[in-house]
Amino acid sequence: MxxxxxxxxxxxxxxxxxxxxxxxxxxxxxxxxxxxxxxxxxxxxxxxxxxxxxxxxxxxxxxxxxxxxxxxxxxxxxxxxxxxxxxxxxxxxxxxxxxxxxxxxxxxxxxxxxxxxxxxxxxxxxxxxxxxxxxxxxxxxxxxxxxxxxxxxxxxxxxxxxxxxxxxxxxxxxxxxxxxxxxxxxxxxxxxxxxxxxxxxxxxxxxxxxxxxxxxxxxxxxxxxxxxxxxxxxxxxxxxxxxxxxxxxxxxxxxxxxxxxxxxxxxxxxxxxxxxxxxxxxxxxxxxxxxxxxxxxxxxxxxxxxxxxxxxxxxGFVPREGANPSDSVELALSLEKSDESYEQKSELLKKYGLSESQCFPIQITGWPLELMAYAYLAVSPSSLSGKFEEVSGSLDLDVTSPKQLNRRLFLKQLAVDLCNSERRILFRAQYILRRRVRDMRSGELRALKIFDGFRNLFQ
Ligand SMILES: C[S@@+](CC[C@H](N)C(=O)[O-])C[C@H]1O[C@@H](n2cnc3c(N)ncnc32)[C@H](O)[C@@H]1O
CATH class of the missing domain: 3.90.1410.10 (set domain protein methyltransferase, domain 1)
Structure with a gap:
């Protein structure tokens, strides 16, 4: 098992x-x-x-x-x-x-x-x-x-x-x-x-x-x-x-x-x-x-x-809500092709074994440091200020509500339980991630420097 x-x-x-x-x-x-x-x-x-x-x-x-x-x-x-x-x-x-x-x-x-x-x-x-x-x-x-x-x-x-x-x-x-x-x-x-x-x-x-x-x-x-x-x-x-x-x-x-x-x-x-x-x-x-x-x-x-x-x-089962400390959902992030620093950023990602599109596991208790580093890099173009609004706008995670489900069947109930637990994680992640990335607007951040800083933390 x-x-x-x-x-x-x-x-x-x-x-x-x-x-x-x-x-x-x-x-x-x-x-x-x-x-x-x-x-x-x-x-x-x-x-x-x-x-x-x-x-x-x-x-x-x-x-x-x-x-x-x-x-x-x-x-x-x-x-x-x-x-x-x-x-x-x-x-x-x-x-x-x-x-x-x-x-x-x-x-x-x-x-x-x-x-x-x-x-x-x-x-x-x-x-x-x-x-x-x-x-x-x-x-x-x-x-x-x-x-x-x-x-x-x-x-x-x-x-x-x-x-x-x-x-x-x-x-x-x-x-x-x-x-x-x-x-x-x-x-x-x-x-x-x-x-x-x-x-x-x-x-x-x-x-x-x-x-x-x-x-x-x-x-x-x-x-x-x-x-x-x-x-x-x-x-x-x-x-x-x-x-x-x-x-x-x-x-x-x-x-x-x-x-x-x-x-x-x-x-x-x-x-x-x-x-x-x-x-x-x-x-x-x-x-x-x-x-x-x-x-x-x-x-x-x-x-x-x-x-x-x-x-x-x-x-074929879903533990009751909140009971599984290992519960996680994958969050897919990718660099914007239109980003004027795209080449430079993807080179940097490659250097650290990451690609332009990357999945990160997120849990209700948090996410890997790499995710924040990646997010900072993604939203930190050389022309810093102009891009922030745009990118944090795209942080509207797509948390699709399951349709009103018919509870008659057991398998449908399972799906509801799963969707609820995944949605809970994603809503929380969305909230925190949006706030953190928005906070960057006020700072004088150098994208690549920050990314390097984060990398050093987990190397
Ligand atoms: C290895 S078998 C365990 C024995 C099984 N209960 C049986 O009667 O044959 C695994 C199956 O048990 C059930 N199961 C195991 N742990 C469960 C849990 N925490 N909640 C609900 N069902 C569970 C699931 O149907 C799973 O596919």
């Missing part, structure tokens, strides 16, 4: 997976990215020109369970303990945060190691296939870890009871909360004000492109091993949805990515700072608590210091 979504993107794109168009049962063809007006200072790129896709259909995957089912979870617990999981201080229960989660059955101390899931109960790219020929074919074709594990999961799931992972797969959600299940129209409409819309579209296109690549290069050549009734875009959307929301990267196993049954029942809390990892001494996957838990309390881990948008993108 701590695995970064970025990992997925690089994995898919690094290995030459092309994105070709394929219409899916979900109404996902190649999704369209387009940007709004080209502004100097802006916070989001959005468009609503691609609303042609149909609404999302429920995809029926013949395995897994309802997202809040604890019945299959009991079978999972039994199978895990029969297969070598040591006695646990936690049990799977229905919970207030995250539908199902792990709840303390006994007192748990701060600093205690929990779980101890042995490597034999973990799914990685090296796991043994029930159909060894299928695994061989993928490895011969150098399929990278993410698509390999996604295909493995489908292959094992389709074997139902005859797979050794059957109890695990039966307890996985049949439809994980995931932006992969949102149609283009929903992304355009509900995430209009958020940059997460672009990230979601890229991600969906990556998954569709990866599936198409596997289909063309491998599945179509071995239809007996990879029949289309099983290995299709719907099953890939499911398996990637599972990977995005459950795969963990284990630093002590050289960053290996793994699905860790049992550990993947832990939900995320922004208040804890404890992560899953392989523990060399106990030879199992563990985490160390950073607080005490009483019996009946839900136990949490951290999925990483992610913004609300990133949490929505990978895990």
């Amino acid at each position: 701590a695995v970064a979504s970025r990992f997925m993107c690089t994995t898919l794109t690094h290995h030459g997976f092309s994105s070709t168009t394929h219409r899916t049962h979900l109404g996902h063809a190649q999704l369209t990215l387009s940007s709004r007006k080209n502004q100097n200072f802006h916070c989001s790129v959005s468009a609503s020109d691609a609303t042609k896709t149909s609404s999302v259909k429920e995809t029926i995957i013949p395995w897994g369970c309802d997202i809040d089912s604890v019945e299959n979870a009991s079978a999972l617990q039994k199978w895990l303990s029969d297969s070598g999981l040591p006695a646990q201080k936690m049990g799977i229960e229905r919970v207030d945060v995250g539908e199902r989660g792990l709840v303390a059955l006994k007192n748990i101390r701060k600093g205690e190691k929990l779980l101890f899931v042995p490597p034999s109960l973990v799914i990685t790219a090296d796991s043994e296939w029930s159909s060894p020929e299928a695994g061989e074919v993928l490895k011969r074709n150098s399929v990278p870890d993410w698509p390999l594990i996604a295909t493995y999961l489908i292959s094992e799931a389709s074997r139902m009871k005859s797979s050794r992972w059957s109890n695990y797969i039966s307890a996985l959600p049949r439809q994980p909360y995931s932006l992969l299940y949102w149609s283009q129209a929903e992304l355009d409409r509900y995430l209009e004000a958020s940059q997460i819309r672009e990230r979601a579209i890229e991600r969906i296109n990556n998954v569709v492109g990866t599936y198409n690549d596997l289909r063309l290069r491998i599945f179509s050549k071995y239809p007996d091993l990879f029949p289309e009734e099983v290995f299709n875009i719907d099953s890939f959307i499911w398996s990637f949805g599972i990977l995005f929301s459950r795969l963990v990267r284990l630093p002590s196993m050289d960053g290996k990515v793994a699905l860790v049954p049992w550990a993947d029942m832990l939900n995320h809390s922004c208040d804890v700072g404890t992560y899953l990892d392989y523990d060399k001494s106990s030879k199992g996957i563990v985490f160390t608590t950073d607080r005490v838990y009483q019996p009946g309390e839900q136990v949490f881990i951290s999925y990483g210091k992610k913004s609300n948008g990133e949490l929505l993108l990978s895990y």
